[in-house]
Amino acid sequence: MVLNCLEVEVAGLKFRNPVLLAAGILGMTAESLIRVAEAGAGGLVTKSIGLKPRMGYPNPTVVQVSCGLINAMGLPNPGIKTFSEEIREVKSRVSIPLIVSIYGYSAQEFAETAELAVKAGADAVELNVSCPHVEGTGGEIGQNPELLKEVVSKVKCRISKPVFVKLSPNVSDIAQVAETAVKAGADAITAINTVRAMKIDIKTGRPILANRIGGLSGSAIKPIAVRCIYEIYERVRVPIFGCGGILNWRDAIEFILAGASAVQIGTAIALKGLEVFRAISKGIEAYIKKKGFRSVGEIVGSSHSL
C-alpha cells in the first residue's frame, strides 16, 4: 500500500497535507476559500468572524516593510449569520477541513458565534484571542488568563467540534498562555499571530496605517514563531499549528521540527502567489522521503531530542 506521507491527523481532523491557509488571509467569501483549496491547501481557516458584522478600519490597512507586512485590517467580517451561507457553500464543494476563526468581546459572544459556525458546518473553530489591533477583543483576552479560561471553556461546553486557540507572541510567556488554554479545554494551539508593529513615513512624519499600530507578519517574525512553538511544545501535549513567516518548505520543516503538526500560510501568498501551497507540500514530501521517514508525523518536534 502506498501511503500519502503528507497526510496528517491533528485534533481528530484529517488533512491531506500539513499546509493550511492561515486566518485573515482571503477567507471572507466561499469562492476565495474554494480557490485556496483548489490551489492545494491541506485545510482552510476563515477570516475571523464575530457575532455582528464589522467594517474594519479605513485604509491604509496594510503597509509593506523590508522584512514583511504590517496590517491593521480591524477584523472586517459580515457576522456569523451571513457568513454561515459561505460556510455551507464551502462545505458543499470541498472536502478538506474548514476551520472557522472566531473573535468576540465576551465569552458569551465567542460561544454563540462558535455554535452558529458549527451549525453551519465548521469542522473546528479557531479562537482568535490574539488580534493585535482591535480594542476589547483578541490580544486583551489572550493576555488575561482568567478571561482566556472562561472563553475557551464556554466554547468547549457549547460545541462538540475541536477548539483551537490562536496565541499572540506579544506576551512575556507564551507557553504559560498555551497551558492555560489547554487546561480550559483547547484541543490544539495555533502560534503565532502577528507581532505588534508600526511604520512611520519620514517625509510626512505620519504613521502610515490608519490605525497607526498593526501586526507584523512575514519573514521578520519567523524566528520568533519557531521559538514560540518550541516553548509551547515543551509545555503542552496538544498539537500545534505553526504560523508566522513561512515562505517556503524549509521554513515549514523548521516549524515542524520545533513541534508544529501542521503549518498555516498567509503573507507568502502575497510574495509567491497561491502556487506556494503546492510548492511547500512538494518540498516537505521530498524532505520526508530523502530523510527516510514515512510520514510528517514522525518528525514533529524532533529537534527537542537533539
Add this chain to the structure above:
Amino acid sequence: MLGRLSVHPIVYNWTRTVRIEKVVDENPDVKTFYFRDKLCLEAKPGQFLMVWIPGVDEIPLSVSGVYSNGLASVTVARVGEATEAMHRLKPNNLIGVRGPFGNSFKISKGKVLLVGGGMGMAPLAFLAEKLAENSCEITFIIGAKSVQELLFLERIEKTLSQLKSKIIVMTEDGSLGQKGVATDPLDNLLREEKYDMIYACGPEPMIKKAFLATEEENIPFQASLERIMRCGVGICGSCMLGKYRVCRDGPVFSSRQLGEVIDELGNYKRDFNGNKVFLET
C-alpha cells in the same frame, strides 16, 4: 524589471512618498495628478496604484498615463471623502504610492475597438497610446453623461491622429456626438466590422452589456473591473469577484474569466464587511 514585478509584485514595492508636480482639471469633478516615481514608469495600461492621501485614506487608482518626461499620472473623480481630500491637494503636496499592481491589458494587433464609459477612460486613454505604438486600427467609443463630463477627448484625438481610426462620442443628454450610452453603437459595429480585440472599462453594467455583445459575435474581449481594495497584493480578500482577486488576478479579465463570474458580474459586489450589495440595473 517587469518580470520581477509580475512574479513578486510586492517584494520591492513599499509605499513611496512622492511630490505632486502638476494637477490638471479634466472637468469640474475630475483631476489628473502628475508625479515622479521610477516604479510607476514601468506601469502598463490596466495596472493600478494604491494611492495614500496622508491622514485620510488609501485608494486604488488606475494609472492614467506614463510620459517621456519621467512623470506618471492618476486621474481621480470626486466621489467621496477620500477623493474630495485628494482634489484639495496642490502641486508640492505629498502623496504615497505603492504599485503598479495587478495585470494589464494584453496588447492586440490588427483592428481593435475600445469602449470607455465615465472614469473607465483613465486606463483606456493610456491603453490607446500603447496600441497606437503598435499601429493598430482603432475605433474608440467614448461615453459620458454630458459633454462636461467627457474625458480625454483631445488626448485621444491626438493619439489616434496618425492612425487609421474612428472616434465615436456618446453622451446621455446628447450634448455632444450621438445621444445614448457607450454600448449603443456596439451591435451595429460588431455586425459591420471584424475586430481582433475589444477592450472595455467603465460602469459594470456597461461592461456586462459589452461582454455579452462580444460573446454573441465570438470576439475576444478584455475588461478592467473594480472592487473594494485594501491590501492590493492578493491576500486580504476584499476584492473578490467570484473566485478571482481583482487586485491580483485582475483588474483586467478575459472573456473566459468573465464567463466564469457571470452570475456576479453587473449583479452584486461585496461591501467593506463582506456582505453582498446588489447593483442597480
